[in-house]
Amino acid sequence: MGLPGRLLLPLLLGLASAAVAVAAEASEGDADPLYKTCVEECQKTGSLKDTSIKHCVEPTDGKPAAKSWYTHEPLYLQWKEWNCKSECRYHCMMERENERTELGLPPVKYHGKWPLKRASVFQEPLSAALSALTLIVQFNVWLSFFLLLYYKLPLRPETHKTYYEYTGLWHIYGLLAMNSWFWSAIYHSCDTIWTEKLHFSSAAAFLGYSLILAILRTLNLRDEASRVMVAAPILAFVTTHILYLNFYQLDKGLNMKVCTVISIVQFLLWAMWAVMTRHSSRLKIIFVAIGGVVSVFLEACDIPPRWGYVDGRAICLAVAIPLSYLWWSFAMEDAEMRTSEITKKTR
Secondary structure (H helix, E strand, C coil): CCHHHHHHHHHHHHHHHHHHHCCCCCCEHHHCHHHHHHHHHHHHHCEECCEECHHHCCCCCCCCCCCCHHHHCCHHHHCCCCCHHHHHHHHHHHHHHHHHHHCCCCCCEECCECCCCCECCECCHHHHHHHHHHHHHHHHHHHHHHHHHHHHCCECCCCCCECCCCHHHHHHHHHHHHHHHHHHHHHHHCCCHHHHHHHHHHHHHHHHHHHHHHHHHHCCCCCHHHHHHHHHHHHHHHHHHHHHHHHCCCCHHHHHHHHHHHHHHHHHHHHHHHHHCCCCCHHHHHHHHHHHHHHHHHHHHCCCCECCCECHHHHHHHHHHHHHHHHHHHHHHHHHHHHHHHHHHHC
């Protein structure tokens, strides 16, 4: 291990330790008496200062007024489940944050979330857009990977399968990645209990499988028995975690810790492998590992919002776009290298 390796691993370990240790707990703005009074008055009067909250106004379309207002809206808006209480919370939150800004006070969390401005029907427009863009990038590079394997690289003459031993693993990785980013875009567009559970579950499944892929590739495990021995306990743990979140308690703090530890472990594995191997894409892996750990650290720090739209999560989502491209670039170069090595041996 050369000098770069001796410097890289302590750096990653330091960032990893900091990411696990950080527990940035912002004070809860929903405990503010002024905020609580504002929400109560808004629900009673259906207005906030000169602003009328339409979700608190009784419908005049002849439908039962006892129902939430969103049930009287078009179907494409009903899924957001906005009602009088949620709308009053949002408008009072923004009103209170404007007052805090004028007083020079920092933003605080309300009901566990930073105060972010909406844009049309999108609750977190920047994060939703970045998630959607990452989904597009993931699909594009996965498609390039597929075309490379089946149309550009040679196939086994007897079975017409690829020479690359990790083809199936990377395809599953791509599908789980796209599923995770899809639900991330939906969740940031509309935060309901169901979109939150789907987002957390898909992200946990994706990260758990990413750890399996990291172990199998870095240890160069090719036989089925070894792969099952590695995958089984991780799949069992991730499945238990997902069931816990969905059917027992949606513990956001626990989910953050689990996802942080899984992410850091796989990044460290890839970094150590890149330092010790002579793979042609080792610099890409090192860059992805550093970027990934920094991204996890920033999300763990829970950076407060800026300009009403940009928070720590949005920064992490922006970092994920170039990292996704580099990561699949490594996968394609790895497939080319392994195919070349195997075909040379079979000649």
